[in-house]
Amino acid sequence: MARPKEFDRDAALAGALQVFWTKGYEGASTDDLLKGMNIGRQSMYDTFGDKQALFLESLRCYHKLDNKNFFDHLGDNPSPLKVLHGFLAIFTRRSDEENARGCMGINATTAFGRNNPEVTQLARNTATSVEDMLAQLVGAAKDAGEIAARVDNAVAASFLYATLQGLTVRAxxxxxxxxxARVADFTIEALKAMR
Structure with a gap:
């Protein structure tokens, strides 16, 4: 009869996420993961599979948390343009240590390129989700008269997302x-100038 698991799966996954985010896929050893997850080797393999399966599950978890943080950040600000600015300026509110870790999704994408279809698909799904929300904010900014009606929501959303990714790497x-902050300010001023 198999012994029941004696650890919190979500806590172990959160530990793996932190290790992968800090060290990357290649830099994270099995021992690093076991220590970060606070579980034994067999428990890790029985519960999560191999290192790649654990990494992918950690990355999916990261994307869920990142998207939730993005949507929570939107808040109830009456100015959609100010919400967009706040979204771009997020790195000015983070510590240097937080900024140094970057975005786990971008780190994974640059580490694997297109060699891992699952990482590529996760990156695409995240981009679609974030760009959809940005397009809605651009539309709301147009409705509020903060930017010109002629601005294409989807193109502006792609521009904003690409800018965010660039800011992430710069940070x-x-x-x-x-x-x-200057890049975030310039980006919003460029949108406003299209009036």
Whole structure:
């Protein structure tokens, strides 16, 4: 008769996520993962499968949390343009240590390129989800008269998402909060200038 699991699966997954986010897929050893998850080797393999399966589950979990944080950030601000600015300026409110870790999704995409179809699909799903929300905000900003009606919602959303990804990499590379704030400000001013 198999012994019941004596650990919290969600807590173990959260531990793996932190290890992968900090060290990357290649840099995370099995021992690092076991320590971060606070479980034994056999429990890890029995519950999560191999390292790649654990990484993919951690990445899916990260994307869910990241999307939730994004949607929570939207709040009830009456100005959609200010919400967009706040979204882009998020890196100016994070510590240098947080910024240095970057985005686990971007880190995974750049590490694997298109060599891992599951990582590629997760990146596409996240981009679609975030760009859809950004397009809604662009539409709301148009309705509020904050940007011109002629702005294409989908194109503006792709531009904003690409800018966010660039800001993520710049923050990870050590750009100052002032540098990041200037890019966020310029991006919003560019949208406003299209009136």
């Amino acid at each position: 990870q590379a050590g750009a100052s909060h002032d540098e990041l």
